[in-house]
């Protein structure tokens with residue numbers, strides 16, 4: 001009995017290794033994280049490479065626990081996927097991000113400002129997922145066209161036929177679909193052609209040496225060209241240097257995000273960042 005309550009009995013088994021103890025401890029705390037208000041979102045601006053305008057932000061979840069400190073999503077999201085808590089967490093992320101974006105739209109007068117929300121494969125497979133999306137939109141009054149869901153290529157290709165049905169349903173709703181970390185997984189052009197995606201997010205591994213390595217530059221160029229041919233928008237992730245931004249402009253990439261533009265910030269800081277930009 002790996003899941004469920006069965007493992008509680010083993011809690012004091014001396015043979016249990018430290019790693020497992022740590023996970024059990026984390027799981028216990030994570031179960032209370034939402035009600036204890038320990039989860040919060042950071043937002044990273046996604047910027048038009050040519051005009052510098054903020055067209056959207058990506059919501060990135062954070063967890064601060066009094067005992068564990070700040071836990072990275074790379075650490076607790078996989079655990080939440082294993083235990084099923086991801087559904088509750090994902091629902092909270094969707095609702096919070098949509099509500100926040102609607103508020104920014106009101107404050108800035110930019111009713112096109114979009115929000116990118118990461119969705120894990122497990123979350124996406126849940127039968128209630130589309131209803132969760134609809135509910136978040138309804139509660140926040142955000143237009144479906146302002147919501148973009150990020151899925152990795154790997155998670156889209158898992159259970160391809162059920163994934164396709166869900167993606168089609170979301171597309172009919174008017175929600176955007178972005179392929180996250182594009183190029184890092186099992187890129188197959190055959191599947192890419194079939195996926196109802198609207199956006200490609202180029203994995204930061206290719207952006208890292210874009211300005212210093214000819215092969216990486218050729219790959220980024222090819223992805224952008226292919227994206228345009230397929231009618232997809234392209235976003236470069238992990239832009240850390242201004243030289244990379246210049247190269248992206250030359251290559252006609254539409255959008256970029258990364259530390260060189262702006263790190264992930266809490267909501268209040270984003271509001272200040274956006275108004276500061278508008279006044280420039």
Ligand code: C2E
Nearest residue numbers: 060061073074077093118119120238239240258259260264
């Ligand atoms: P991701 O979706 O690929 O998110 C991008 C990660 O790169 C973020 O890490 C972000 O803080 C970081 N980053 C942004 N700009 C730069 C840069 O210029 N250079 C470098 N080196 N890194 C940059 P973070 O916030 O720790 O998130 C890690 C991963 O956790 C995300 O990768 C995503 O897969 C997952 N994640 C985050 N929030 C959520 C969520 O709400 N739901 C789900 N299911 N997964 C999430």
Ligand code: CA
Nearest residue numbers: 058118150180
């Ligand atoms: Ca992402």
Ligand code: CA
Nearest residue numbers: 180181201237
């Ligand atoms: Ca990514």
Ligand code: CA
Nearest residue numbers: 152180181184
């Ligand atoms: Ca990732």
